[in-house]
Amino acid sequence: MIEIRFHGRGGQGAVLASELLAQAAFLDGRSPQSFPFFGVERRGAPVTAYARVDDRPIGVRTSIVTPDVVVVLEPGLLRTTSVGDGLRTGGLLLVNSPLPPARLEAPDGVRRASVDATAIALAHGLGSRTMPIVNTTILGALARVTGVVSLEALGRAIDRYVPAAPAENRAAATDGFASVRLGDPAAPSANGAARIPFAVTVPIPEGPLARLPSSSIRTGSWRTLVPEIDERRCTRCNFCWKYCPDDAIELDGRGYPVLVLDACKGCGICAEVCPPHTIAMVAASEGP
Amino acid sequence: MTREVLSGNHAQSHAVRLARAQVISAYPITPQTTIVEKLAEFVATGALEAQLIEVESEHSALQAVVSASALGARTYTATSSQGLLLMHELLHWAAGLRAPIVMGVVNRAVAPPWNIGADHTDTMSQRDTGWIQFYPESNQEVLDTVLVAYRLAETAEVRLPVMVSEDAFYLSHTVEPVDVPEPEIVDRFLPPRTGHAILVPGTVGRLGSFTGPDRYVEFRRELARASAQVPRVLPEVEEEYRRLTGRSHGGALPTYRAEGADAVLVTMGTMTTTARTVVDELRAAGQRVGLAKLRLFRPFPDTELRRLAATVDRLGVVDRSYTFGASGAAATEVQAALYRGPHRPLVAGFLAGVGGRDVTPAHIRRMFAELLGPADPEPRWADLAPLEVDVHG
Numbered sequence: 001m002i003e004i005r006f007h008g009r010g011g012q013g014a015v016l017a018s019e020l021l022a023q024a025a026f027l028d029g030r031s032p033q034s035f036p037f038f039g040v041e042r043r044g045a046p047v048t049a050y051a052r053v054d055d056r057p058i059g060v061r062t063s064i065v066t067p068d069v070v071v072v073l074e075p076g077l078l079r080t081t082s083v084g085d086g087l088r089t090g091g092l093l094l095v096n097s098p099l100p101p102a103r104l105e106a107p108d109g110v111r112r113a114s115v116d117a118t119a120i121a122l123a124h125g126l127g128s129r130t131m132p133i134v135n136t137t138i139l140g141a142l143a144r145v146t147g148v149v150s151l152e153a154l155g156r157a158i159d160r161y162v163p164a165a166p167a168e169n170r171a172a173a174t175d176g177f178a179s180v181r182l183g184d185p186a187a188p189s190a191n192g193a194a195r196i197p198f199a200v201t202v203p204i205p206e207g208p209l210a211r212l213p214s215s216s217i218r219t220g221s222w223r224t225l226v227p228e229i230d231e232r233r234c235t236r237c238n239f240c241w242k243y244c245p246d247d248a249i250e251l252d253g254r255g256y257p258v259l260v261l262d263a264c265k266g267c268g269i270c271a272e273v274c275p276p277h278t279i280a281m282v283a284a285s286e287g288p
Numbered sequence: 289m290t291r292e293v294l295s296g297n298h299a300q301s302h303a304v305r306l307a308r309a310q311v312i313s314a315y316p317i318t319p320q321t322t323i324v325e326k327l328a329e330f331v332a333t334g335a336l337e338a339q340l341i342e343v344e345s346e347h348s349a350l351q352a353v354v355s356a357s358a359l360g361a362r363t364y365t366a367t368s369s370q371g372l373l374l375m376h377e378l379l380h381w382a383a384g385l386r387a388p389i390v391m392g393v394v395n396r397a398v399a400p401p402w403n404i405g406a407d408h409t410d411t412m413s414q415r416d417t418g419w420i421q422f423y424p425e426s427n428q429e430v431l432d433t434v435l436v437a438y439r440l441a442e443t444a445e446v447r448l449p450v451m452v453s454e455d456a457f458y459l460s461h462t463v464e465p466v467d468v469p470e471p472e473i474v475d476r477f478l479p480p481r482t483g484h485a486i487l488v489p490g491t492v493g494r495l496g497s498f499t500g501p502d503r504y505v506e507f508r509r510e511l512a513r514a515s516a517q518v519p520r521v522l523p524e525v526e527e528e529y530r531r532l533t534g535r536s537h538g539g540a541l542p543t544y545r546a547e548g549a550d551a552v553l554v555t556m557g558t559m560t561t562t563a564r565t566v567v568d569e570l571r572a573a574g575q576r577v578g579l580a581k582l583r584l585f586r587p588f589p590d591t592e593l594r595r596l597a598a599t600v601d602r603l604g605v606v607d608r609s610y611t612f613g614a615s616g617a618a619a620t621e622v623q624a625a626l627y628r629g630p631h632r633p634l635v636a637g638f639l640a641g642v643g644g645r646d647v648t649p650a651h652i653r654r655m656f657a658e659l660l661g662p663a664d665p666e667p668r669w670a671d672l673a674p675l676e677v678d679v680h681g
Contacts, residue, residue, distance in 0.1 A: 035463070036457070059562070
């Protein structure tokens, strides 16, 4: 049995990626199981999906905590989510990234692979610059580096189950298959102890009576867009501060809005309510 | 027959399509929504000829199908968690009016705090409403059980509504291969509903009349009698389904390697699959352990349990919900059923998987180890997080 864990963001297609993998494995004559885990059902929130493939029916119904393969659809998650948790020695980390595999951080003994799925997806017109739909591209790459499904079965699964632009998605999968790069295993650290590759703060579990301000919940990691405030045209009406659902806008001593980046999830409500339209939503990678 | 990779929710939708349900009404709630979305698609494409009634709440959804069922229609609704709680009043009405409704319930934790994970508190809170309750463990079992549920519900001596539950995400959103029977096969198993319409168009009739103490008792007694028919009718219905499709899921309390076992774990829903794998592993290591799946919770399978109790000295019962003031509902019911019987093995209650927490092979192994250790009937939380959290912040 092979266990694969997908990390993506809500709306990006991680859940469909995991399901498509199951459909393709089934077309290859194997026995799949796949399901998503939703923490918060919001566009942009981190989403995890699990897939198991075996030659006989799967005899376990739990989430995957010691995966053979981890697939990361959104490179920004590497900074905010412990995507490498539990990855088995000899396992594989596949990341949507233009970087060569050797430059990806990974737990010791884990093989690394990268594919510039964003560029490939955009070249085929899949999604937008701020929200590229990379799932089929990365599945092509996964098929190549793991052999868990055939590219042929993946193409047939895309034809049957991808609701929009199946031809483009099939072409993207083929490009992902062709261009994925597989690197060497991450070198063991000097003292032999496993390194924790990504320092991540686990949020404090909240009970029904939340005493923490909303801004303490670090939803900044969900952001694909970020507000850009043009102070010159700001009238200090404070609508943005008032309407922000996450206390992600504070007021400075002069009454101008200041962004709390850890808390801003990029929902765009501030830009919507700003009377003089001084707030623009820009791609998170290019914003503050 | 076609074999497809389907989610538990879509397995339920396909079963309702094959059952040719005539009136469907539901209100969206995660993780149920995709069941009815798929049904709406079937209706829109003509794959299912049914009336889909849009409503403003779960309470109204159940009222709509209760009324349609009273007119003789084959009906379906689906919900989850808070939605089921909002239906509570009408659950009693549906059973009391002997409306053979089938309802899909995706078992989801009840707030507070908000949580969308698998948990049986929602359906366990409805166990006294007169509904029949099934807890399948796989998407195949979901599909087959919905079809069996219609036959059972519409059997003249039963005529009671049925809930077919699915553990949230572990079934509702899990995709896996499922055999979908051909419509002609299902038509033979489940012909159109006939007879027993309470209301007839064009004829005067009323729902909700008053009954005094002189007759009310007998009315409730009739309901109890109907429920008591299930243990006899279910095997007959399942046998017929098996003849047509080749599949049966083993009645109210199917067992696995329970013969000659020193300890048997009684599980519900998806944890059963994981537990079965652990039983194989422990048997291979020479431990005599077995499994019993509490597939039917209402009516409670007393007779089957007493039969099992005659062969084993230690029973562990795993509940995926907590009944405040009394611990696990399944464990309590198992103890009650066996106290009235001749064999009284040790019954230990475990609480596990509440709020969507994984019930892992390690948890199951630990439960078996505790069951085989010093006798301790006290109910216990089997999977508390190592960190105690002050929920009041």
